[in-house]
Amino acid sequence: MTQQQLLDPQQAAAAVAPIWAELLDIPENEISEKTDFFGAGGHSLTAMLVVTQIEKKMGKRVPLFALVENPTLAAFSGFVANLDEDEPVVEARAPDGSATQSERLLGYNSPERRQMRNTWFEQFYSQAMQSEAHAEFCRQVYGDNFGQHGMADLDQLDQFIDKLSIGQGDTVLDMGCGYGLISDYIAKKTGAKVVGVDLSASAIKFANTLAEENGRLEFHEMDIANLDFPPDTFSHIISIDTVYYAPSLYNLLLKFKEIGKPGLGLGIIRTFPKRTFTRETWSPDLTELASLLREVFNGYDAYDFSVEENEHWRKKTEVLKSLEQSFADEGNHALWDFRYREAEYEAGIEQFRYMFVSKATP
């Protein structure tokens, strides 16, 4: 097949579908335009094989991020069809040169990476709330100590609550709640009931002590890939820096719709490492989250926290440097090191951060 023949997205889809079918090990007739590569079982290795196979069978050099950002067959084939190989987009590598941002993000859900991350989080949550140095770090970076591991400070939380119009009588799911102190803040500020879920046993153990004090809180140790709630349970679902860990964003959004009440309010805050986009062309509308929200929730409002995000990582490294001795004096240098390595790495990458707010059509 020549390049010219592939400029038609339909033809591109007909050529891509058998490649997906083979690599995903599913019959080709089960693949439609709406099939989501990661929802159908794709992961980092199969994604890389897709790229290799497309070059071999179709003569097109597709960058890996194209699949991450266009996970449905229709979107990906459209990208392949319109690929301008005279102007290839070369994705920047991480500051340590180890991987591109797409490889890194895709790697989030490899079994080894998952295992390692869960162990890190478990260690973090078994230590952080017992450290006065960490409490001081959180106060200086976020404005209060909620044992935060995400990037949302108090100002972002307040804007989130406001844009979602959470109030008394609402039932909110806080996905990836950590210690539950953010859930507690939301419950106290709005009068809503807040249900938090997290994979970390230590985090949920701490959170349950909050639930003993506040009847409007409830916590569960639960994997976001397996949210176990009856249909029509929540008026709102929020996720602060946790959607990265869903094996399939598409399946997660469908699950939200199922366990949400009619008219569900959905709020997602997340960061996007720079991939395809340059500062001039960056738009939240070009992200995979945006395209999936358009499909599953009929749209969204997006609020830009990118300036705050880059400042956040800079501030984290600065505050941590000033507190290193305090962590060491407590015997918590390993905790300092965990936070510092992450902050130093992230501060070296230009980040885009957005809050997406959607409403399901009843």
Ligand SMILES: C[S@@+](CC[C@H](N)C(=O)[O-])C[C@H]1O[C@@H](n2cnc3c(N)ncnc32)[C@H](O)[C@@H]1O
């Ligand atoms: C970056 S932290 C954000 C925590 C909190 N939302 C905050 O803003 O501080 C990500 C959280 O997701 C949790 N997590 C990671 N993978 C998960 C999974 N598969 N299911 C549920 N929670 C998960 C971690 O334990 C951690 O608490």
